[in-house]
Amino acid sequence: MKLHYSPTSPYVRKVTVTAIETGLDGRIERLTADIREPSESFLFDNPLGKVPALTTDDGLVLFDSAVICEYLDSLHDGHKLFPTEVPQRWRTLRLMALGDGILDAAVLRRAEMVRPEKEQSSSWIERQKSKVMRGLAMLEREVPRFNPNVTIGQITVGSCLGYLDFRFSEEHWGIGRPMLADWYSMFMNRPSMEATAPYEP
Numbered sequence: 483m484k485l486h487y488s489p490t491s492p493y494v495r496k497v498t499v500t501a502i503e504t505g506l507d508g509r510i511e512r513l514t515a516d517i518r519e520p521s522e523s524f525l526f527d528n529p530l531g532k533v534p535a536l537t538t539d540d541g542l543v544l545f546d547s548a549v550i551c552e553y554l555d556s557l558h559d560g561h562k563l564f565p566t567e568v569p570q571r572w573r574t575l576r577l578m579a580l581g582d583g584i585l586d587a588a589v590l591r592r593a594e595m596v597r598p599e600k601e602q603s604s605s606w607i608e609r610q611k612s613k614v615m616r617g618l619a620m621l622e623r624e625v626p627r628f629n630p631n632v633t634i635g636q637i638t639v640g641s642c643l644g645y646l647d648f649r650f651s652e653e654h655w656g657i658g659r660p661m662l663a664d665w666y667s668m669f670m671n672r673p674s675m676e677a678t679a680p681y682e683p
């Protein structure tokens with residue numbers, strides 16, 4: 483399998499953590515993608531021009547991160563990251579959606595903040611920031627109900643908080659959210675999380 487990849491993308495991190503947790507990492511070749519100027523062949527395979535995208539051994543190109551993670555989870559017989567039993571399945575998918583939604587808002591906020599100052603919309607930046615803040619408040623409330631076993635929900639939340647540390651470190655999201663901060667310190671010790679910290683190439 484081939485993974486179109488960027489070391490700064492939190493959505494790619496979700497996939498690489500999933501690959502490590504499921505024992506599939508050794509079967510995945512990484513191809514660095516230039517998302518600012520994507521190649522014609524990459525755009526043909528993924529018209530959205532985003533990473534991650536995974537080319538399977540059968541030649542099917544999968545996107546986005548949720549689909550790729552569920553695909554990887556279907557390829558092994560160990561502990562499943564996408565529970566099949568309810569209500570855990572719905573709790574897990576909801577937690578993944580919350581982590582992805584916070585990420586979407588944080589990524590949009592950053593994209594706006596790096597535009598030339600006179601072109602930036604402060605109301606747009608604030609709108610995205612308030613989604614992040616409300617999402618973090620919900621995560622703090624949800625921590626006591628996190629599944630004791632690792633799930634794609636927790637992997638998404640871990641990748642999301644890692645992105646906030648990477649791009650918005652001066653905002654210290656952990657202040658005032660003690661349960662989430664404690665959970666994150668513990669989750670960060672997983673080898674899969676340690677091996678996938680984001681970096682600027």
Ligand SMILES: N[C@@H](CCC(=O)N[C@@H](CS)C(=O)NCC(=O)O)C(=O)O
Nearest residue numbers: 491492493517532533534546547548
């Ligand atoms: N919902 C997508 C989001 C992927 C995404 O937005 N990736 C960013 C990198 S962090 C990207 O490729 N952006 C390039 C673009 O939007 O053109 C997923 O979960 O995979």
